[in-house]
Amino acid sequence: MAKLPFNNDIKTLRFLSGEMTQGDLGDKVGVTRQTIAAIEQGKYSPSLEVAFRIARVFGKSVDAIFHWQDE
Amino acid sequence: MAFNEKLHWASFLALIAAFGWYFLSYPYQIIDTPAGVAAVAGMLVPVTIIIVVVMTATAVFLAIRSPKDANMKGDERERNFHIRGTHLAxxxxxxxxxxxxxxxxxxxxxxxxxxxxxxxxxxAELIRVGSQLYYYRRGY
Known part of the structure; x- marks a missing residue:
């Protein structure tokens, strides 16, 4: 698997949001639990729309959740 | 396992079972006669019935067990799997x-x-569905 050039804090933010489950976040964003798991693990690069939806759930900006890693 | 992945497994297994039976049972000794053509048409009827019944029964069973998942359309990752699977097929x-x-x-x-x-x-169908199952298992 080609490693994505960015990581994310979704798992931490879920924990800080009352231990929100992947399924709960998926329901709020409109994707499956499996898709949230793949995003969290850095296996799947979400669309800009899903990234914004995730950010809105946590009340943060996209770049506060997804962090570009310098090569 | 996602709802759509379960449906894909049912589709994959139904394809193998139905067409496996078809190709193993086809009377190849009469393939170059008019009866051979009739055999193709006649055997495609049970093949179609097997696939329709298996897919309908699986979809109904899964929808009853998990109505929320059944009502959810495939998300962008699943649509991506679908596009890549169709491309490979x-x-x-x-x-x-x-x-x-x-x-x-x-x-x-x-x-x-x-x-x-x-x-x-x-x-082509086995590659389309099989590749999607591979992507589902891999996660991306």
Whole structure:
């Protein structure tokens, strides 16, 4: 698997949001639990729309959740 | 396992079971006779019934067990799997069609052509569904 050039804090933010489950976040964003798991693990690069939806759930900006890693 | 992945497993297994029976049971000794053509048509009826019944029963069973998942449309990751699977299936489909056209120059019987076409579609479908199952298992 080609490693994505960015990581994310979704798992931490879920924990800080009352231990929100992947399924709960998926329901709020409109994707499956499996898709949230793949995003969290850095296996799947979400669309800009899903990234914004995730950010809105946590009340943060996209770049506060997804962090570009310098090569 | 996601709802759509379960449906894909049902589709994959139904394809193997139905067309496995078809190709193993087809009376190849009469393939170059008019009865061979009738056998193709006659055997495609139970094949279609098997696939429709298995898919309908699986979808109903899964929807009753998990109505929320059943009502959810595939998300962007699943649509991506679908696009990539369909793309991969295009190649065996084209190869099969060319194979069939080339076979016309060798004066095959109508039933042989029909079986070649059916095999082409089955292989393409197995690759389409199988590749999507691979992507589901891999996660991306």
């Amino acid at each position: 295009y190649y065996p489909l084209v190869i099969g069609m060319w194979g069939n056209m080339i076979a016309m120059f060798y004066r095959l019987s109508v039933a042989e052509h029909l079986n070649l076409l059916i095999a082409t579609i089955v292989v």
